[in-house]
Amino acid sequence: MQISTKFTIAVHIITCIDYFKDTLPVTSSFLAGSVGVNPVIIRGVMSKLKEAGIIAISQGKSGITLARPLTEITFYDVYKVTDCVNETGLFHMHENPNPDCPVGRNIQMAMEGKLQDIQAVMEQKMKEISIADVAVDIREKINQTG
Amino acid sequence: MQISTKFTIAVHIITCIDYFKDTLPVTSSFLAGSVGVNPVIIRGVMSKLKEAGIIAISQGKSGITLARPLTEITFYDVYKVTDCVNETGLFHMHENPNPDCPVGRNIQMAMEGKLQDIQAVMEQKMKEISIADVAVDIREKINQTG
């Protein structure tokens, strides 16, 4: 299993909006071309980014803009928005342990908190990384290689 | 997406082997009954736990035993063994960013290290939790509720 590509697609989208904001009108078709996926996927992700107040969308010929600075958009924000992880958690627990077995009856309760702790450290780390960090790396690379 | 149930199944298996070691011969069918999945799934997980030197299996009527103490079996050991995460990492990056776009050309390189860092903190946390911690919680719960 892996966390859905929607997460990295969303990061790509936000980075593009920032990168091209003074040059081109950024649309879902344009983004689909850069990301390499179907425009409908882009629109679905965009729609959630809009709900979360990360980007602003206007229909017609306008284009998409950022609703707040890149430094204030963390990986965690994007990860939450894109529903990469089920509400039942990062880990999928086996669902039918035997209630007639003392271990089966208690395994879920015994593991639950521990799995949540693991997920929590991962999410904490995601809060410490922003899209601005990605944008910086990309501009740096472009300046080096053209 | 979620991390495969094989992980929690493996934890359940190890906990059961320890819990019943002085009472019953533990077999794949018995474990399948406690875990609530098909015996073939149990055998597949067992096979990997054996390769990793976590349990010892003998065919015939014997049963399965632990190869080392519960305190020396971490969540990370079990997670690695059960191939819960692809060799390409916890995150699935979109695979066809456009090389003709400056952002598309560099996005993978810009994200790679950051995604690895996130995965690393999660794995570090898993190294700090052992199956013994689960066994303690289960015995405690059994003593309270019968």
Add this chain to the structure above:
DNA sequence: CTTGCTTGTAATTTATCATATTACAGGTAG
């Protein structure tokens, strides 16, 4: 206000992967 381009979204298809299931070969303890 009309026109052309855009987003929003439902419905369908395709591909991939996790799990269940059946079947049987091979090994070992009693």
Add this chain to the structure above:
DNA sequence: CTACCTGTAATATGATAAATTACAAGCAAG
């Protein structure tokens, strides 16, 4: 020797991700 176990391949089923088609609805420029 034999009964019971593991090892594993092959197949079926189901869930989910992503692609694709299609179309309704909205905005902006003129």
